[in-house]
Amino acid sequence: MNIGDTVPPFDLPATDGTDKGPGATPTVVVFTCNHCPYALAWHDRLLSVARDYGQRAVQVLFINPNDAERYPRDSFEAMKERVQADGGWAAAYLRDESQEVARLFGAKTTPDVFVLDAEGVLRYRGAPDSDYEDPAQEAAWLRGALNALLEGREPDPAETEPVGCSVKWLP
């Protein structure tokens, strides 16, 4: 998936029992998981983005594509337990059991962030910000991309290098 490409529609099961996918509003897709330290380090920053931009009609979808057979902490049940233990999340948490959606996007790492406009066109891809160790970064690259999108500008940068653990592909 390259910047400017249109993402085909998809729906995946969410921990709340519904099926969710990109809609008619801008959508942030974050490939993430339960057990990767990079994903965990950025998690609160990404949820903060979901809270802040949810008020501006931006949908945030967290998608866990990891092989749960070899990594049981990434099972759908474990995902549900995690969200429940937190008392709910501002972002939907979806399970990509077949990994088809992760392959469609070309996801490399957890996290790997993709921003789609209201027409489903990819406008940003990469890391949330420049430093997983620094919460003060506040997902600045992602917020910048969303601000640009909502103000009718091109995100700059439109692409950064995703940083994290590799997606755990099925054998």
Added chain:
Amino acid sequence: MREALAAEGLDPDGVVLREVGTDGDAEREGFVGSPTIRIDGADVAPAAGEPAGLTCRIYHLRDGRVSPVPDPQDIREAIREAIK
């Protein structure tokens, strides 16, 4: 790790990198995730109760933040303990 060794006056090239490639190897080695750093066989940040497996390892820095690597101070203290 190399920086910490050098800071203690030890050979920074004394680090041996080992790839754990299979679940069986992880089980045999008691390998609980990558990276695992051991000094003379002792983990610099022991992970009690973690199952062996080919996974990413979660560390917590001394200020509570989640990290993919141990706190540098934990590494330095483990080195100092080992050379006592």
